[in-house]
Amino acid sequence: MGSTGKYERHLSGRKNGRSRDKKLNSNMKRLDNQYKDAVKSAANTDILLQEDAGFLEAEGMEKTFKFTQDEIVENVDVGTASKRFELDLPTFGPYTLDYTRNGRDLLIGGKKGHVASIDWRLGKLDCELNLNETVSAVKYLHNNQYFAVAQKKYVFIYDKTGMELHRLKQHIDCTLLDFLPYHFLLTSAGNTGYLKYHDVSTSELVSEHRTKLGPTQCMRQNPWNAVMHLGHSNGQVTLWSPSMSTPLAKIQATKGPVRSLAINRNGNYMVVAGADKTLKIWDIRNFQELHSYYTPTQANTVDISDTGLISVGWGPHVTVWKDCFKKKQQSPYMNHMIPSSQIQTTRFVPFEDILGVSHDKGISSLIVPGSGEANYDSYELNPYESSKQRQESEVRGLMNKLAPDMITLDPNVIGTVDKRQQQDRLTPAAMKELELKTKKDQDDNKDMKKLIKPESRGKNSALRKLKRKQRKNVITERAQRIESVLKKEKELRKEKADFANGVTKKKDVISDTLSRFS
Structure with a gap:
């Protein structure tokens, strides 16, 4: 409390920017002089950052490219x-x-x-x-x-x-x-x-x-x-x-x-x-x-x-x-x-x-x-x-290392927002509509592929060639056997196509029951 009261008395007694304490006044004056000397020194020695670099300047008709390195060394500072x-x-x-x-x-x-x-x-x-x-x-x-x-x-x-x-x-x-x-x-x-x-x-x-x-x-x-x-x-x-x-x-x-x-x-x-x-x-x-x-x-x-x-x-x-x-x-x-x-x-x-x-x-x-x-x-x-x-x-550089994929002609593009007009951008409803349309097109392409490339054998199979050789008006045991094999083959192809298309086949309960007597 005593020191505080002392400074209050000094401040109350200041007149024209001076205090009653002569020692305090001399210290403040010394600090002001040091500040002024520092400002003059900074201005004289150009400590402040300069905007223009120090290039060679020629006088009169003289050209800078005629200056030799020996002449430059004689006129620069010792460090340079x-x-x-x-x-x-x-x-x-x-x-x-x-x-x-x-x-x-x-x-x-x-x-x-x-x-x-x-x-x-x-x-x-x-x-x-x-x-x-x-x-x-x-x-x-x-x-x-x-x-x-x-x-x-x-x-x-x-x-x-x-x-x-x-x-x-x-x-x-x-x-x-x-x-x-x-x-x-x-x-x-x-x-x-x-x-x-x-x-x-x-x-x-x-x-x-x-x-x-x-x-x-x-x-x-x-x-x-x-x-x-x-x-x-x-x-x-x-x-x-x-x-x-x-x-x-x-x-x-x-x-x-x-x-x-x-x-x-x-x-x-x-x-x-x-x-x-x-x-x-x-x-x-x-x-x-x-x-x-x-x-x-x-x-x-x-x-x-x-x-x-x-x-x-x-x-x-x-x-x-x-x-x-x-x-x-x-x-x-x-x-x-x-x-x-x-x-x-x-x-x-x-x-x-x-x-x-x-x-x-x-x-x-x-x-x-x-x-x-x-x-x-x-x-x-x-x-x-x-x-x-x-x-x-070195550690900071490794932590901040950039990915090779970020190298582009314009690096400012990375992380920027879409600058297109609002009418050019897709709204959420338009995005959803585009997704549905894309999905529908994909489904249509799948159906088209099934029609173009059915999973079935070609018409020139060995059984068909053998059947064509037989006479139409002659029914033999071999012809009947070939016909039954072709029929079973046709049914298998149909079942395979139904299974691929998701068609479920209803079971015939009566035929399954009587099949054990056949």
């Missing part, structure tokens, strides 16, 4: 400059690469059997393998603990330490791998012309589809609806789901074979690189071509960042394009060349302004300002997650 590196691996190339969904780990695979998993930010090597056979593709699964490798004959699953866990014998001669994280499905395609879905959580082969279009040249998934896009040698891009044995759609994307393709994050646009030296942008919503570009040589790989930048690898060059989905561009955003080497794969690192490039002589990490999404959802994907958070996200 440390992410620019080169891995010189000339022995086991050419290489391919893949990043985890949170962009924390890097997986590389050499054509001659060199496979390594690296925490590229810390420069820590998790595992390194020399398989002594051809490696066509590598792919991380739901996190950095497991990865798949498409080797010479089969697909193998390894863990983070490099231990072989599984050999998938169903996936034969595969050159392309992809993973659907929300369905836990590993997809493979290659020289056999089959697209296969394998559930890694239950180790079951969900489905396999024969494309009937020869070896598959390239394969990427649509992040929005999990539909697989396959590129073929006749210039077509086919869209597949595990529940359909035929393509959901076919797009004649290029005139020559499809070399590579990519789909942006919201699933609206697709970029296709063809062997006819074309780079075409398609609107998947209405399957129409938006823009077309020409490359000096055929492109080997394309990729799309979270902010919509397009990377194209052709020959020893890597070209990055900006705002291609809005209007046709006259010049690229950035350009980089790796001398005396061939670009194999380009992949943007999630949540980072980094582009990973694999080529004949190793791996390169390029700084591309504005390519990464800075405002990420840590509940969905956390680049700084701990081991405990990783385990919880």
Whole structure:
């Protein structure tokens, strides 16, 4: 009660927002100053989320594609400059690469059997393998603990330490791998012309589809609806789901074979690189071509960042394009060349302004300002997650795993109501009438089948042939015996037909009684 009375006296004595207690006034003033300093610091250091990404800006007549990586490294902060590196691996190339969904780990695979998993930010090597056979593709699964490798004959699953866990014998001669994280499905395609879905959580082969279009040249998934896009040698891009044995759609994307393709994050646009030296942008919503570009040589790989930048690898060059989905561009955003080497794969690192490039002589990490999404959802994907958070996200992903049948072109259709007009819908009375009509039609079909196919012997039976041979005016013992057999046969057929039609036969009591005297 004493303390309460003390604060009441302070409040009653406040004049012009001040209290009689000097110590209380100084503490309140200190808190107000700290709050004002925090607001100024947030405004000065841009702690609040920004709507626009930080892209390169040129002054005057200067072009952004003329900026070299050395110049960019000199003008960026130390943290970003440390992410620019080169891995010189000339022995086991050419290489391919893949990043985890949170962009924390890097997986590389050499054509001659060199496979390594690296925490590229810390420069820590998790595992390194020399398989002594051809490696066509590598792919991380739901996190950095497991990865798949498409080797010479089969697909193998390894863990983070490099231990072989599984050999998938169903996936034969595969050159392309992809993973659907929300369905836990590993997809493979290659020289056999089959697209296969394998559930890694239950180790079951969900489905396999024969494309009937020869070896598959390239394969990427649509992040929005999990539909697989396959590129073929006749210039077509086919869209597949595990529940359909035929393509959901076919797009004649290029005139020559499809070399590579990519789909942006919201699933609206697709970029296709063809062997006819074309780079075409398609609107998947209405399957129409938006823009077309020409490359000096055929492109080997394309990729799309979270902010919509397009990377194209052709020959020893890597070209990055900006705002291609809005209007046709006259010049690229950035350009980089790796001398005396061939670009194999380009992949943007999630949540980072980094582009990973694999080529004949190793791996390169390029700084591309504005390519990464800075405002990420840590509940969905956390680049700084701990081991405990990783385990919880894995359990949560398994509990929320989606069924393969839910993969459709428009995932918003699932769970929606019927949007047809009220007069187009069937009322309960109309539904009942339709059921009665269907049942009546089924009964009529059954009666018709009975009339068309009676269960009786044909007219050309052996007894009938023998009876026709007998003379009509001559009655012999054999003819009478044949006649009685035919009569009994006719009665049996009649009884069988009556029993099938549900006709009950009345018993003759007198004949049954006198039959014992016969």
